[in-house]
Amino acid sequence: MATTTVRKRKHGISPWIPNQHGAWAMLVSPAALGLVSGLTAFVLADAPSYRPLAVLPAVLVAWFFGYFAFFAFGLAAKARNPQRRAGYLRPVYVYGSVSLVGIAVALLLQPQLMWWALPFVPLVAIAVWETLQGRGRSALSGVSTVVASALLLPAMTAVGGGEGFIGEVxxxxxxxxxxxxxxxxxxxxxxxxxxxxxxxxxxxxxxxxxxxxxxxxxxxxxxxxxxxxxxxxxxxxxxxxxxxxxxxxxxxxxxxxxxxxxxxxxxxxxxxxxxxxxxxxxxx
Structure with missing residues (x-):
């Protein structure tokens, strides 16, 4: 028992695997529903382009790895030990880079998705600001993350239905x-x-x-x-x-x-x- 406790304290929380189990439902459910809605919109499109079949997974990669990076960023923001902070920042760089690749692929194939930055960026900025202020678990941070997650549903529907325009939803x-x-x-x-x-x-x-x-x-x-x-x-x-x-x-x-x-x-x-x-x- 004592050995186990010491090991847990020594290693702490892994920045590579989010441990907020309650957040997984919020993270996965709208993304899965968005994928279903996006694929349905793709099937029902009059003259479908096959680009959505590449953009939809790219959006999912951007979302999930972006969240993983955000989780590790939250640990880094709270860390007071420089060595521990550096360890927490490594997954921020790795996951953040993968997320940016997903964003780049999606924008390359459907440039109109840039308009979705109008609702997404302020929500992400709020969550980041609350984290930097030491309020990563505040209601404001949680709600901003939840709304950003819910936005995946219309965003992925727009991706599947055509060119990703907000007005197509x-x-x-x-x-x-x-x-x-x-x-x-x-x-x-x-x-x-x-x-x-x-x-x-x-x-x-x-x-x-x-x-x-x-x-x-x-x-x-x-x-x-x-x-x-x-x-x-x-x-x-x-x-x-x-x-x-x-x-x-x-x-x-x-x-x-x-x-x-x-x-x-x-x-x-x-x-x-x-x-x-x-x-x-x-x-x-």
């Missing part, structure tokens, strides 16, 4: 993007009520209040969009999310053991319903 895909952003943003205050803010009743009220407002917004969007199956699943997602935002902290206060792993596992069914809602919007 169907309205329903933008609605799905907002839905994903609202859902994943809600996981931020919810998780904080179970970990860092578990004894803060004010934060619990903020979390529950956010979920109520998000549910109302999603309900209004579902009615407006007219995609009844997708809308029903989206409303169900936010209803279940609201329920768990109330019940799980309540049960924890009354002695129910809620580990971080158990909280994460409890989120899986909610995530699956959210993904089903987006897929229903794409196919039905």
């Amino acid at each position: 169907p309205t329903i895909i933008w609605v799905c993007m907002v839905f994903l952003a609202l859902y994943f943003s809600g996981t931020i205050p919810f998780v904080k009520t179970m970990i860092r803010e578990r004894n803060n009743p004010t934060y619990l009220k903020i979390s529950i209040g956010y979920h109520v407002v998000a549910l109302l917004i999603v309900g209004a969007l579902a009615v407006w969009a007219g995609k009844w199956v997708a809308g029903a699943l989206a409303v169900l997602t936010m209803s279940v999310a609201l329920g768990r935002a109330v019940w799980i902290p309540w049960s924890a206060r009354h002695g129910e053991p809620w580990t971080a792993r158990r909280v994460g596992m409890a989120e899986v069914p909610v995530l699956l319903i959210a993904c089903a809602a987006v897929l229903a919007a794409v196919f039905l």
Whole structure:
């Protein structure tokens, strides 16, 4: 036991493999949904070019390796030991270079993708700024990352449908993007009520209040969009999310053991319903 503890302290967190397990759902789900939507748009295009088949994986490479670089950058920003900081910066350079190659390939084949920098760059800049200020786990940093992730859905749809223009994205895909952003943003205050803010009743009220407002917004969007199956699943997602935002902290206060792993596992069914809602919007 003692030897294991010493080894863990000596080596610390690996900058090469992100250890924020809760972030993986936010990282992977919109990317996977975006790939499905992009390939669907490619198949349905009247006179499809085959460039999207190269651009779609390039975008995924840019996104995932960009996140890996950002994770390592966050560790480097917090490191006070120069030697440790240098070790954390190595994956920043490696992953950052791979991400830039993905961006370069995508822009070379679809130059119009440059317009997507207008929404993406400010969101990334916010996350980087919060990290430099020592607030890498702030709600603002989390929300900016979540919205950037949700933007993959319309961006990859535009890639598959033609030349990558923002104006090529169907309205329903933008609605799905907002839905994903609202859902994943809600996981931020919810998780904080179970970990860092578990004894803060004010934060619990903020979390529950956010979920109520998000549910109302999603309900209004579902009615407006007219995609009844997708809308029903989206409303169900936010209803279940609201329920768990109330019940799980309540049960924890009354002695129910809620580990971080158990909280994460409890989120899986909610995530699956959210993904089903987006897929229903794409196919039905």
